Amino acid sequence: MMRALFIPNTKLNVASTRVSIGLLILRIVFGVAFIAHGWGKIQAPFNWMGPESPVPGILQFLAALSEFGGGIALIVGVLTPLVSLGLIVTMAVAVFVHASKGDGFVGGFEPALVYLCISVLFFCAGPGKFSIDSFIDDKLRR
Secondary structure, eight states: OHHHHHSOOHHHHOOOHHHHHHHHHHHHHHHHHHHHHHHHHHHSTTTTTOTTOSSOHHHHHHHHHHHHHHHHHHHHTOSHHHHHHHHHHHHHHHHHHHHHTTOOIIIIIHHHHHHHHHHHHHHHHOSOSSSHHHHHHHHHHO
């Protein structure tokens, strides 16, 4: 189980080269989006929510790290299940916060929910053949 969080079995999760190309394109776009979302947060990782925030600094740090660092990791396809798990938690909290404030679907919690669903996809499907995870998996199988 722990091995699967760090090095997914990419051979079981990828049906074809076409699927891997699709996953690569999605990883790049998704990763760039999270780098952009996390950039401001990583500048002040323990207090990006401001001094009045009830959220402890360590949780703010984990959110900033999952977005900024996770975006970089997804682009290259390394530690995909672990990174995806961090993003799943971060986006689930974002969906909950927006929905509990009464924000509607469109213009409210929709983007966080889409990001959550894509994170679940990467957690379940893995990064595809064109990733560092796949390279490591190939080396470990030899």
